[in-house]
Amino acid sequence: xxxxxxxxxxxxxxxxxxxxxxxxxxxxxxxxxxxxxxxxxxxxxxxxxxxxxxxxxxxxxxxxxxxxxxxxxxxxxxxxxxxxxxxxxxxxxxxxxxxxxxxxxxxxxxxxxxxxxxxxxxxxxxxxxxxxxxxxxxxxxxxxxxxxxxxxxxxxxxxxxxxxxxxxxxxxxxxxxxxxxxxxxxxxxxxxxxxxxxxxxxxxxxxxxxxxxxxxxxxxxxxxxxxxxxxxxxxxxxxxxxx
Amino acid sequence: xxxxxxxxxxxxxxxxxxxxxxxxxxxxxxxxxxxxxxxxxxxxxxxxxxxxxxxxxxxxxxxxxxxxxxxxxxxxxxxxxxxxxxxxxxxxxxxxxxxxxxxxxxxxxxxxxxxxxxxxxxxxxxxxxxxxxxxxxxxxxxxxxxxxxxxxxxxxxxxxxxxxxxxxxxxxxxxxxxxxxxxxxxxxxxxxxxxxxxxxxxxxxxxxxxxxxxxxxxxxxxxxxx
Numbered sequence: 001x002x003x004x005x006x007x008x009x010x011x012x013x014x015x016x017x018x019x020x021x022x023x024x025x026x027x028x029x030x031x032x033x034x035x036x037x038x039x040x041x042x043x044x045x046x047x048x049x050x051x052x053x054x055x056x057x058x059x060x061x062x063x064x065x066x067x068x069x070x071x072x073x074x075x076x077x078x079x080x081x082x083x084x085x086x087x088x089x090x091x092x093x094x095x096x097x098x099x100x101x102x103x104x105x106x107x108x109x110x111x112x113x114x115x116x117x118x119x120x121x122x123x124x125x126x127x128x129x130x131x132x133x134x135x136x137x138x139x140x141x142x143x144x145x146x147x148x149x150x151x152x153x154x155x156x157x158x159x160x161x162x163x164x165x166x167x168x169x170x171x172x173x174x175x176x177x178x179x180x181x182x183x184x185x186x187x188x189x190x191x192x193x194x195x196x197x198x199x200x201x202x203x204x205x206x207x208x209x210x211x212x213x214x215x216x217x218x219x220x221x222x223x224x225x226x227x228x229x230x231x232x233x234x235x236x237x238x239x240x241x242x243x
Numbered sequence: 244x245x246x247x248x249x250x251x252x253x254x255x256x257x258x259x260x261x262x263x264x265x266x267x268x269x270x271x272x273x274x275x276x277x278x279x280x281x282x283x284x285x286x287x288x289x290x291x292x293x294x295x296x297x298x299x300x301x302x303x304x305x306x307x308x309x310x311x312x313x314x315x316x317x318x319x320x321x322x323x324x325x326x327x328x329x330x331x332x333x334x335x336x337x338x339x340x341x342x343x344x345x346x347x348x349x350x351x352x353x354x355x356x357x358x359x360x361x362x363x364x365x366x367x368x369x370x371x372x373x374x375x376x377x378x379x380x381x382x383x384x385x386x387x388x389x390x391x392x393x394x395x396x397x398x399x400x401x402x403x404x405x406x407x408x409x410x411x412x413x414x415x416x417x418x419x420x421x422x423x424x425x426x427x428x429x430x431x432x433x434x435x436x437x438x439x440x441x442x443x444x445x446x447x448x449x450x451x452x453x454x455x456x457x458x459x460x461x462x463x464x465x466x467x468x469x
Contacts, residue, residue, distance in 0.1 A: 008437045041283035051369055053365055053368065053369060076368075076371050076373055077371070078373040079368065079369055083369070083370075084369040086362060086366060088361035088362055090360075091366075092363065092366070093385065094385050094388075103370075103380060103381075104367075104370035104371060104372060107372060107380060108376070121277070156370055206448070221353075227295065
């Protein structure tokens, strides 16, 4: 089966600091991959390389058959197919929830305003926030803001969704509502890469878990394998601290 | 000591004309300066090094030299250099003040743009927007709101600094004062009237700015806390 994402020997340096030291992996259509690892392991950087918010230092990333690390690649076109959800939501504070979701379809996809707003409304309904469409982000709870952010990313009808610790900035009681939205996306067949420490979520939704440490994928496998019988000592040490 | 304000007020229409020229100069200079400032701040922040360097040289030169020197250099120096006859006074005044204002305004915009969290740019880019779309629809609308108070200060500073164009005999409020003083040698009465007129204009502007701040400030949701 054709892979949605192919990563070959990805390296990323910040000055002298080697954050990613040769990552290679494949992600299949409809697959949900959960990336775990200690802070500073490079997992967020890896995710950010997948839509070139961080340009790769070397190596190749191919998404839907297009090399995005090629300097001639049209990065804006590629990003339309790769949705991203951030830890800190990053909603546009000067726009309502509806405007947040409709902006990119209008400006990038060149949809008519009415069409884009209809699309935005249907997405807000899907994340359970139809009644919050006219609210500004500051009036919304963290969980609601993150759901708007997911709707905003979905509005570009991406083929892949990237989640960068989507629940770690949330109060505990709001984690569930955001994870439920992500779970539904998984059920609908969205290909996703999720950096998360929510082990229950990883077990329930993840097809595969990758453990990263010091810029490398140390171990990967099904959630049962990786959480149940980790092989690598570093994986075991990390899991013993968080489980 | 007998004040002779009536001698000054004899020239009231001329004084009002001076006030009008001062306001025109300032409004036009800050308006053009805002456009120059916006472009300069974007160049300054761009990753294209020559553009950023050029913008920086311009800003450093203007901010590092006295406005009076800039005015003289433009009005007297440039025609000599180009071997042409003198520029129009009003033209010279407007151009010099605009170029001067542009440098200060570009620093205001640069600070405003940099004060917007980088996550905003990332979110916009991750949706497939170009750098300029992200600036236009996401960053600048937020930055502009934060720039209103310092832009108001710049407007007030420019209104006062415009008095320096009297050095090339451009007949705005300051130059009008100098002419009147030359007629009667009543410097106190003349310059106190001139000063109060400047004060009236600057306080009016600061009232206007705080009003604008209240109106537009409502939209700056990032600053409010729940």
